């Protein structure tokens with residue numbers, strides 16, 4: 253069976269999920285890790301027994317034979333790295349959002365097309381079992397005509413204040429809104445045509461982190477359906493889980509409720525639980541839990557999908573074009589919020 257030779261660029265929190273997934277997949281050979289921070293690259297390579305580590309993408313591409321890369325750098329640093337790798341003929345799994353500007357998305361798509369390589373965006377909720385079940389039910393017509401989706405995806409304040417050193421250069425709209433907007437488009441099976449958004453500011457800025465606290469976004473679709481998306485980055489540290497994730501889908505013939513975070517297969521309350529520690533009381537059982545030292549969960553499945561697509565020559569189920577539409581929606585939401593909630597049309 254063909255082995256897929258991969259490298260992970262960006263060995264931070266989420267790069268580690270890619271490294272673990274590639275280390276586990278029988279068809280993947282993790283050849284190299286690249287990070288601007290040499291200590292990080294070296295430590296990750298040592299931990300996972302990877303032969304090569306680099307602090308420059310150029311040096312890595314010149315030195316090691318690769319079929320594919322994961323780009324897990326901060327949002328604003330996806331485009332340059334991905335374009336460089338596409339031009340070197342590597343298939344790309346890019347973390348979400350694809351990029352932070354339309355021009356960068358278009359340049360990434362053009363570079364991938366010119367090189368004939370895949371450009372997949374890692375929206376792993378498409379592999380989230382309840383989401384997948386909902387999508388199947390919608391496609392089978394069980395809900396009739398889907399008219400409305402409510403989508404909440406929020407984090408505790410731990411994420412912008414402690415987890416992400418670059419939160420001030422990003423936003424909860426880029427970080428979580430990207431997932432939510434991709435999922436509503438996937439569920440709705442219609443084209444989004446208008447975005448109206450309001451945002452709240454002040455809590456994070458007062459802490460020296462120049463980004464908005466929360467967004468409320470309404471997306472209109474060309475078939476008359478609508479979705480409401482809520483994303484907040486200021487939930488209290490005492491929340492039982494790091495992520496608050498709820499979905500409601502209403503159709504002409506039925507409704508689906510998803511409670512992917514709080515369905516509570518395990519709830520753990522002890523006197524030793526450190527206040528504010530992520531997932532202190534409701535540990536993650538779905539995204540990247542470890543079972544007997546092995547990473548399982550739907551976040552691994554999207555990375556496995558990429559490996560198998562490269563191995564088998566199949567087009568991944570998310571694309572650069574999806575990434576471009578997603579960034580268009582994000583930027584339209586920001587513009588609408590800048591203009592006090594004025595609707596912004598999507599071309």
Ligand SMILES: NC(=O)c1ccc[n+]([C@@H]2O[C@H](COP(=O)([O-])OP(=O)(O)OC[C@H]3O[C@@H](n4cnc5c(N)ncnc54)[C@H](O)[C@@H]3O)[C@@H](O)[C@H]2O)c1
Pocket residue numbers: 261262263264265266267286287288289292307309324325326327329333347348349374375376416417418427
């Ligand atoms: N799919 C998900 O649910 C999910 C979850 C968390 C993060 N993410 C995404 O993953 C990406 C990384 O997030 P993170 O939390 O791991 O960030 P992080 O800050 O923990 O890690 C980013 C790493 O990239 C390195 N880096 C920056 N620019 C680089 C470059 N040009 N070349 C090589 N290395 C570079 C940094 O030194 C750092 O080690 C972001 O796009 C984020 O939105 C996705």
